[in-house]
Amino acid sequence: MKTITTSSSDRSAALAAAVILVVGMGIGRFAFTGLYPQMVQDNVMTVSVGSYAASANNAGYLIGAFLAGFFPSVSSLRKCIFAIVATVICTLTLALPVSHEVIIGIRAFAGIASAFAMVSASHWLLHDQANTAGAPLLYSGVGLGIAISAELIAAGSWYGLNSELNWLLVSVAGAAMGICALQIMSTKSHVSSVQTHITRPGHTQQAALSARTLLVIYMLSGFGASITSAYLPLFVRGALGSFNPVHVWTLFGIGAIPSSFLWHLLHERLGTKKALTTNLLVQGIGVGLPAVYPSVMSYGISAILVGGSFMGTVTIVLPAARRVAHTVKxxxxxxxxxxYGVGAIVGPLIADAVFARQQSFTLSLYFAAVALLIAAAAATFSRKNGTTETKLTT
Structure with missing residues (x-):
C-alpha cells in the first residue's frame, strides 16, 4: 500500500497559486462588484455602464481563457506574471478620472488577466507541480480575494475615500500580494506533465461525466452565478439603511473560502455527478431566494449560499474535466x-435589459436560478461516457 502525504512544499505551492487567484480573480475581477454601488453614487458611471462593464469583463475572460491555452512554449509561471502585472495596471487605471468607454475597455482587459490567472495558476499547480490535492486551497483564493477586497473597500469608505482612491488602495494591496506569490512560485521546479492515476484503498471506480457535458453545465453555471456576483451589493443597497452593502459582498467571499475544501471532500466521497448536482441545487436556491423572499435576511443567506457554492462548481468541474481531458482534442x-465566460457574458446583459424595463433584478434572478436547476438536471441525467473516476468509500 502506498501512503500519499502532503508536504510543506506542496502546501506552499498551493498557497502561492491561491494568492494568484486572490489578486487576479478576487481583486482583478470581483473588486468591481464591491465598488459598483460607490462608483454609481460618485457619478463615475451609471448602472447601465456598469452592466456593460460587467459583460465586457466576462467577454475579456472568455478571450483570455482561449489565449491562455495557446503559446505552449510560454510557461505557466510567465503567464501568471502577466496576469498579476495586467491586473495591477487595470485596477490602477480605474483610480484615474477616465471616461465610461475607458472603464468598459479596462474591465474587458481585466477579464483577460483574470482568465490568465485562473487557467495558468490551475495549470501550474495541477499540471506542472502535479499537486491535485492542493485544488481546494487554490480555489479558496477567489473567496479570500473577494473578502479582502470588500473589507478594504469598506475600510476606505469609512475613512472617506471615494471610489477612485479605493481602487488605488486595492491596487497597492494586490501588487504586494502578487509579488510575494510570484517569488514563491519561482523557487518551485517543474515536477511532472503526466497525470498519474492511483487507485488507493478505500476508493472505488465509477463512471465520469464527459468533457462536453461538463462544458454545458459550466456554461449554465456561469450564467446562473453571474447575476448575483455582478449585482449583489447594488440590489441590496436600498434595503440595508446605513449599513454598507459591501459587507454583504464580504459574506459572499467568506462563504467561498471554505467551500472549495467542502466541495472537494464531497466530490471525493460522492463522485462528480452527485456532488455537482448538489452544488448546483444549493447555488440555484441561493440565487433565487432574494427574488422569492426579498429581505435583509434572504440577501445574507443568498450571499452565503451562492458564495459557498459557486467556487465549489469550479473545484468539482475543473479537476473532473482534467481527468477526461484525454477524450477530447x-x-x-x-x-x-x-x-463559463460565455454564460457570464449573457447574464449581465439580460439583467441590464430587465432592469431598464422594470427597475428590478427580480426576473433576472429567476432566470439565473432556472439555469442552475437545468445544469443540475444535466449533471443528474447525463449518460455515462465510459471513462471512470475515483470515488472515496468508507
Whole structure:
C-alpha cells in the first residue's frame, strides 16, 4: 500500500497559486462588484455602464481563457506574471478620472488577466507541480480575494475615500500580494506533465461525466452565478439603511473560502455527478431566494449560499474535466473557462435589459436560478461516457 502525504512544499505551492487567484480573480475581477454601488453614487458611471462593464469583463475572460491555452512554449509561471502585472495596471487605471468607454475597455482587459490567472495558476499547480490535492486551497483564493477586497473597500469608505482612491488602495494591496506569490512560485521546479492515476484503498471506480457535458453545465453555471456576483451589493443597497452593502459582498467571499475544501471532500466521497448536482441545487436556491423572499435576511443567506457554492462548481468541474481531458482534442481547462465566460457574458446583459424595463433584478434572478436547476438536471441525467473516476468509500 502506498501512503500519499502532503508536504510543506506542496502546501506552499498551493498557497502561492491561491494568492494568484486572490489578486487576479478576487481583486482583478470581483473588486468591481464591491465598488459598483460607490462608483454609481460618485457619478463615475451609471448602472447601465456598469452592466456593460460587467459583460465586457466576462467577454475579456472568455478571450483570455482561449489565449491562455495557446503559446505552449510560454510557461505557466510567465503567464501568471502577466496576469498579476495586467491586473495591477487595470485596477490602477480605474483610480484615474477616465471616461465610461475607458472603464468598459479596462474591465474587458481585466477579464483577460483574470482568465490568465485562473487557467495558468490551475495549470501550474495541477499540471506542472502535479499537486491535485492542493485544488481546494487554490480555489479558496477567489473567496479570500473577494473578502479582502470588500473589507478594504469598506475600510476606505469609512475613512472617506471615494471610489477612485479605493481602487488605488486595492491596487497597492494586490501588487504586494502578487509579488510575494510570484517569488514563491519561482523557487518551485517543474515536477511532472503526466497525470498519474492511483487507485488507493478505500476508493472505488465509477463512471465520469464527459468533457462536453461538463462544458454545458459550466456554461449554465456561469450564467446562473453571474447575476448575483455582478449585482449583489447594488440590489441590496436600498434595503440595508446605513449599513454598507459591501459587507454583504464580504459574506459572499467568506462563504467561498471554505467551500472549495467542502466541495472537494464531497466530490471525493460522492463522485462528480452527485456532488455537482448538489452544488448546483444549493447555488440555484441561493440565487433565487432574494427574488422569492426579498429581505435583509434572504440577501445574507443568498450571499452565503451562492458564495459557498459557486467556487465549489469550479473545484468539482475543473479537476473532473482534467481527468477526461484525454477524450477530447481541445485544451480542456481553457475551454471550460471559456464556456463559463460565455454564460457570464449573457447574464449581465439580460439583467441590464430587465432592469431598464422594470427597475428590478427580480426576473433576472429567476432566470439565473432556472439555469442552475437545468445544469443540475444535466449533471443528474447525463449518460455515462465510459471513462471512470475515483470515488472515496468508507
Amino acid at each position: 481541445f485544451n480542456v481547462l481553457a475551454m471550460m473557462s471559456s464556456g
